[in-house]
Amino acid sequence: MNPIVREIAERAADFLNVPAARVEGVLAPPRDESLGDYTIPCFAFAKELRRSPQEIAAELAPALEQLPSVERAEAAGPYVNLTVDRPRLLRHILGTVLKEGERYGGSDEGQGKTIVIDYSSPNIARPFTIAHMRTTVLGHSLKKIYEHLGYRVIGVNHLGDWGTQFGALIAAYKRWGSRERVEKDNVYELFRLYVRFHEEAKKDPALEDEGRAWFKRLEEGDPEALELWQWFVDVSWRVFQHYYEILGIEFEEVRGESAYRDMTGPLIQELLEKGIAKESRGAVIVPLDEEGDEGKEEPPLLLRKSDGTTLYATRDLAAAIYHYEKYQFHKKLYVVDAGQSLHFKQLFKALEKMGYPWAKDLVHVAFGVVLIEEQRMSTRAGRVVFFEDVLKQAVERIRRIIEEAEKKTELSDEEKEQVAQDVGVGAIVYANLSRSRLQNINFRWDEVLSFEGRSGPYLQYTHARLAGVLRKYEGEIPQDPDYSALTQPQEVALAKKLEQFPARVQAAAQEYDPFLLSDYLYDLALAINKFYDSCRVLGEPPEIERARIALVGAAKTVLKKGLELLGLKAPEKM
RNA sequence: GCGCCCGUAGCUCAGUGGAUAGAGCGCUGGCCUCCGGAGCCAGAGGUCGCAGGUUCAAAUCCUGCCGGGCGUACCA
Numbered sequence: 001m002n003p004i005v006r007e008i009a010e011r012a013a014d015f016l017n018v019p020a021a022r023v024e025g026v027l028a029p030p031r032d033e034s035l036g037d038y039t040i041p042c043f044a045f046a047k048e049l050r051r052s053p054q055e056i057a058a059e060l061a062p063a064l065e066q067l068p069s070v071e072r073a074e075a076a077g078p079y080v081n082l083t084v085d086r087p088r089l090l091r092h093i094l095g096t097v098l099k100e101g102e103r104y105g106g107s108d109e110g111q112g113k114t115i116v117i118d119y120s121s122p123n124i125a126r127p128f129t130i131a132h133m134r135t136t137v138l139g140h141s142l143k144k145i146y147e148h149l150g151y152r153v154i155g156v157n158h159l160g161d162w163g164t165q166f167g168a169l170i171a172a173y174k175r176w177g178s179r180e181r182v183e184k185d186n187v188y189e190l191f192r193l194y195v196r197f198h199e200e201a202k203k204d205p206a207l208e209d210e211g212r213a214w215f216k217r218l219e220e221g222d223p224e225a226l227e228l229w230q231w232f233v234d235v236s237w238r239v240f241q242h243y244y245e246i247l248g249i250e251f252e253e254v255r256g257e258s259a260y261r262d263m264t265g266p267l268i269q270e271l272l273e274k275g276i277a278k279e280s281r282g283a284v285i286v287p288l289d290e291e292g293d294e295g296k297e298e299p300p301l302l303l304r305k306s307d308g309t310t311l312y313a314t315r316d317l318a319a320a321i322y323h324y325e326k327y328q329f330h331k332k333l334y335v336v337d338a339g340q341s342l343h344f345k346q347l348f349k350a351l352e353k354m355g356y357p358w359a360k361d362l363v364h365v366a367f368g369v370v371l372i373e374e375q376r377m378s379t380r381a382g383r384v385v386f387f388e389d390v391l392k393q394a395v396e397r398i399r400r401i402i403e404e405a406e407k408k409t410e411l412s413d414e415e416k417e418q419v420a421q422d423v424g425v426g427a428i429v430y431a432n433l434s435r436s437r438l439q440n441i442n443f444r445w446d447e448v449l450s451f452e453g454r455s456g457p458y459l460q461y462t463h464a465r466l467a468g469v470l471r472k473y474e475g476e477i478p479q480d481p482d483y484s485a486l487t488q489p490q491e492v493a494l495a496k497k498l499e500q501f502p503a504r505v506q507a508a509a510q511e512y513d514p515f516l517l518s519d520y521l522y523d524l525a526l527a528i529n530k531f532y533d534s535c536r537v538l539g540e541p542p543e544i545e546r547a548r549i550a551l552v553g554a555a556k557t558v559l560k561k562g563l564e565l566l567g568l569k570a571p572e573k574m
Numbered sequence: 575g576c577g578c579c580c581g582u583a584g585c586u587c588a589g590u591g592g593a594u595a596g597a598g599c600g601c602u603g604g605c606c607u608c609c610g611g612a613g614c615c616a617g618a619g620g621u622c623g624c625a626g627g628u629u630c631a632a633a634u635c636c637u638g639c640c641g642g643g644c645g646u647a648c649c650a
């Protein structure tokens with residue numbers, strides 16, 4: 001912790017005769033930075049001291065002003081506003097950032113602990129849509145964040161490659177498919193077959209039975225069914241891999257639902273024998289009702305359908321057990337949309353009933369869905385936006401912006417292409433992280449393609465500006481300049497913003513929400529741009545220039561790290 | 575019916591107990607012979623869904639209601 005804050009808290013605690021942690025708990029930045037650096041609201045101490053908050057503040061202020069690192073302490077009604085020794089504060093903050101560099105904001109709290117994150121997990125035979133982006137981007141960022149905190153993170157891509165839908169797909173392919181068209185149009189062709197299947201099934205319900213029959217054959221190991229299925233998987237995976245490459249995402253484990261298909265039979269058997277599962281209406285279920293809560297019965301977890309085939313809940317159960325046995329995880333996170341809360345509630349409860357103590361370490365990291373024109377995306381209704389199309393448009397638009405600014409950017413053609421890609425991806429990624437995770441996102445082209453204001457490109461641009469200054473400075477970044485040269489409010493404000501980074505990384509991890517970090521990063525970029533606009537760096541008197549270079553260096557380090565944790569590239573030029 | 579989520583500026587969203595509720599977009603008006611204008615500054619714009627309650631203090635906590643979304647046994 002900041003030593004100045006500690007001194008203040010200790011002195012105040014001493015004076016008020018309360019624990020220092022109590023003071024630290026209320027000590028905060030004031031409403032307006034012109035009031036000072038910190039404020040102590042005295043309401044919390046009024047009751048036990050039997051004094052009004054105003055009286056307490058009036059007495060506390062002079063006591064705190066005696067501290068050498070406190071420049072000014074003023075009682076303002078019930079608040080004590082503190083202005084501290086700025087050079088010392090700046091030396092502490094910037095010194096820490098410059099010393100720790102890439103490690104700033106990290107910790108070793110995760111030493112020896114493993115976190116398994118199940119994310120992205122797309123369904124085979126469907127194109128990547130913007131709806132898939134949310135889980136992909138959230139999961140990837142969480143992974144980066146936990147790694148920064150010292151955890152070993154296993155990113156799991158639990159591909160949706162098993163289930164009734166593949167019976168339907170095989171049935172559709174057998175009726176209308178062609179090898180050439182699938183080779184040529186990959187997932188898009190598979191998707192067309194799938195859509196057609198459901199259209200025709202409306203007219204001819206017998207088709208559904210045909211699909212179910214194929215899935216049964218698949219589960220029973222029928223060679224023809226398996227061969228077709230494997231081919232669909234391969235075709236799809238090649239496409240997905242291409243997107244993951246563009247997004248800079250790698251998984252430690254790619255293991256679809258199909259990998260658990262041999263585990264489900266014995267698992268169901270075991271659960272039946274132990275009396276945890278039972279047969280009901282021809283299916284096998286795990287009842288989840290609590291004793292005696294009549295009237296609000298919990299729906300059971302369905303393990304096996306009456307036709308003998310399994311469900312994804314069955315495979316999820318097997319996967320959880322498999323992952324615990326393999327990794328002894330500290331936590332396993334499922335980054336899956338909020339519509340599936342009930343499924344996970346059931347899943348976790350079933351595992352608890354089975355007696356696994358680690359069931360409490362399973363977390364459903366729920367998020368709001370992506371809507372189009374206020375409606376849920378429907379692949380069947382054709383109300384869908386493909387990731388590929390969004391990416392193309394974003395990259396194209398950025399290319400044009402780069403061309404317009406050509407004289408300034410000094411980029412080679414290759415660099416331009418790379419930057420267009422990195423910034424295009426950045427725009428899409430940031431758009432997915434710019435709301436707290438439970439908010440639905442209404443997809444709008446003008447929003448994703450807006451690169452001004454609160455956006456990925458704005459953050460990246462800010463970083464490139466700082467990089468430009470350091471590039472032109474040419475010298476080494478001074479590690480311990482005279483910080484009393486930094487007297488502008490924008491300089492102090494920026495430094496204080498940098499100090500918040502570690503806490504924001506922590507908060508994002510704790511709440512499983514990278515938004516907390518992306519929100520902070522925007523504020524940081526804003527502080528940087530305000531500073532940049534009001535304080536020239538290069539060519540200023542040496543003392544000022546050196547101190548400002550240190551500030552720029554520290555700011556760039558934090559912004560870059562933050563972008564990385566969100567899954568965005570931080571180009572040096574753009 | 576029950577469960578979960580959401581309701582804050584024209585639009586999209588922050589803010590989960592502390593001072594005068596903040597951003598972005600849009601709108602109006604400014605700012606480089608100077609490190610990158612994808613920028614910065616200023617302005618207009620709000621009965622925080624409604625009604626009670628708790629508290630020295632409520633957008634924030636509690637209760638009820640209204641509006642919207644999702645889920646609720648053989649899809650994933």
